[in-house]
Amino acid sequence: MVRGKFHKGERVLAIDKRKWFKISGYEPHSGQLLLHNSKARFKVVVAGRRWGKSLLAAKEAEVMVLMPNTRGWIVSKTYDLGEKVFREIYKTLIHKFKFETVRKSYSPKSGSMYLEFPWGSVVEVKSAEHPDSLVGEGLDWLVFDECASCKGIIWEQYLRPTLSDKNGWALFITTPRGYNWLYDLWKRGNSPDYPEWESFHFPSWSNPHLHSDDIEEAKRSLSKEAFEQEYGAEFTFLSGQVYSDFDPSVHVIPDDKLNIDPEWRRFRSIDFGYENPFVCLYIAVDPEDRVIIYDEYYQRHRTVEQHAERLIEEEKKTRLMMQSALGKNVKDVYEWTTCDPSAASARATLMEKGIVTITSRSSIEQGLELVRQQLKVRADGKPGLLVSSRCVNTIREFNLYSYPESKWTEEPEKENDHAMDSLRYFLTQWRKGYISQKIAVWA
Numbered sequence: 325m326v327r328g329k330f331h332k333g334e335r336v337l338a339i340d341k342r343k344w345f346k347i348s349g350y351e352p353h354s355g356q357l358l359l360h361n362s363k364a365r366f367k368v369v370v371a372g373r374r375w376g377k378s379l380l381a382a383k384e385a386e387v388m389v390l391m392p393n394t395r396g397w398i399v400s401k402t403y404d405l406g407e408k409v410f411r412e413i414y415k416t417l418i419h420k421f422k423f424e425t426v427r428k429s430y431s432p433k434s435g436s437m438y439l440e441f442p443w444g445s446v447v448e449v450k451s452a453e454h455p456d457s458l459v460g461e462g463l464d465w466l467v468f469d470e471c472a473s474c475k476g477i478i479w480e481q482y483l484r485p486t487l488s489d490k491n492g493w494a495l496f497i498t499t500p501r502g503y504n505w506l507y508d509l510w511k512r513g514n515s516p517d518y519p520e521w522e523s524f525h526f527p528s529w530s531n532p533h534l535h536s537d538d539i540e541e542a543k544r545s546l547s548k549e550a551f552e553q554e555y556g557a558e559f560t561f562l563s564g565q566v567y568s569d570f571d572p573s574v575h576v577i578p579d580d581k582l583n584i585d586p587e588w589r590r591f592r593s594i595d596f597g598y599e600n601p602f603v604c605l606y607i608a609v610d611p612e613d614r615v616i617i618y619d620e621y622y623q624r625h626r627t628v629e630q631h632a633e634r635l636i637e638e639e640k641k642t643r644l645m646m647q648s649a650l651g652k653n654v655k656d657v658y659e660w661t662t663c664d665p666s667a668a669s670a671r672a673t674l675m676e677k678g679i680v681t682i683t684s685r686s687s688i689e690q691g692l693e694l695v696r697q698q699l700k701v702r703a704d705g706k707p708g709l710l711v712s713s714r715c716v717n718t719i720r721e722f723n724l725y726s727y728p729e730s731k732w733t734e735e736p737e738k739e740n741d742h743a744m745d746s747l748r749y750f751l752t753q754w755r756k757g758y759i760s761q762k763i764a765v766w767a
């Protein structure tokens with residue numbers, strides 16, 4: 325069954341894919357079958373989570389590995405992600421069929437994952453985080469898993485040249501990440517100008533092996549945008565209002581109706597600015613983990629020292645109010661204060677004034693999703709996030725915070741983003757469960 329043929333300098337696929345799939349116990353579902361039947365040299369598969377991308381890629385790779393003297397890579401953002409395809413190949417060729425190897429390694433931690441067979445074929449996992457490792461001999465095939473999460477330069481500068489010598493093929497398999505470089509490649513597959521390219525698009529629910537309960541659960545727990553991207557495999561993320569679920573009639577609460585219990589946890593979250601405003605959001609969290617932005621400080625053209633003084637004044641007032649309501653001494657008004665993790669010198673200035681900040685990094689995209697999830701209306705009919713009507717700037721930003729028209733970036737426009745950034749920092753920190761009682765004011 326395994327035969328390598330050369331014809332006019334090109335390798336001709338001589339292994340019977342269907343037979344191999346049958347022998348190895350793989351029955352592709354209808355979407356996967358379309359792909360396995362495609363003759364395109366470059367295939368771009370944009371599919372939802374759990375659709376069967378990695379399995380399909382592993383099967384395409386196995387067919388190549390079984391042919392003599394082929395060399396192929398599985399590339400992904402990290403070694404852990406690349407391991408998913410490698411694991412399937414390893415399971416089939418090593419565990420199930422017990423093929424002998426000349427060299428083998430399976431260590432996702434060290435990034436060493438490869439198999440070399442006596443018939444001269446090699447498969448290796450590579451990480452786009454280590455571009456230096458993406459040079460080497462010419463490749464016959466390449467699987468680029470979750471490629472939309474990697475930078476386009478990885479394909480253009482590092483991977484594409486490795487396919488030239490042997491006229492190798494590439495399979496791009498990914499959930500979409502907005503209108504980025506992968507979207508351009510995906511469009512190629514639908515254009516007559518690129519005959520070697522073919523594109524595919526499948527939502528998760530076209531995998532018949534996936535339970536509809538899983539899909540329903542994802543729909544409930546993710547924001548509309550995230551669900552459409554992750555499960556609908558839509559390039560939908562980057563248009564218009566970033567928080568399109570924000571509805572003042574749902575999320576804004578009149579200040580005179582807002583009752584923040586003195587027992588509730590309180591936090592501050594800061595975004596620094598001089599020409600742009602310096603923002604401090606005052607946030608309370610109720611016992612049902614509902615996040616309430618009960619006040620905002622939004623001020624331009626002052627020094628960090630001046631802002632710090634205002635924050636300390638506000639804290640003193642709140643402490644007095646809490647002490648009189650609770651009838652006891654209150655040491656820490658705020659459980660913690662968070663801010664922009666990159667603003668080291670402004671943080672140091674706050675610290676000199678006695679305001680300690682804690683931070684944790686995460687991607688903008690992850691932060692946006694946290695806010696979107698929080699905006700969702702819960703089973704009790706109330707949203708997970710409320711804003712007091714006195715926070716006029718925060719409400720304005722919620723309405724105006726947008727993606728740029730051009731759509732060539734995954735990030736929102738850098739305007740109307742100051743309170744929005746503060747909120748993102750808060751939710752990132754809060755979700756990390758970082759709790760410290762020692763971080764209020766030392767003054």
Ligand SMILES: Nc1ncnc2c1ncn2[C@@H]1O[C@H](COP(=O)(O)OP(=O)(O)OP(=O)(O)O)[C@@H](O)[C@H]1O
Pocket residue numbers: 350351352353356371372373374375376377378379380531533534
């Ligand atoms: N043809 C098939 N036959 C049986 N099970 C399948 C088939 N295709 C996919 N599956 C199952 O569906 C699940 C998802 O498959 P896989 O991990 O390949 O999907 P994926 O799209 O790469 O997922 P992720 O988005 O998590 O990376 C797995 O449990 C896999 O075994």
Ligand SMILES: [Mg+2]
Pocket residue numbers: 377378379408469
């Ligand atoms: Mg996968």
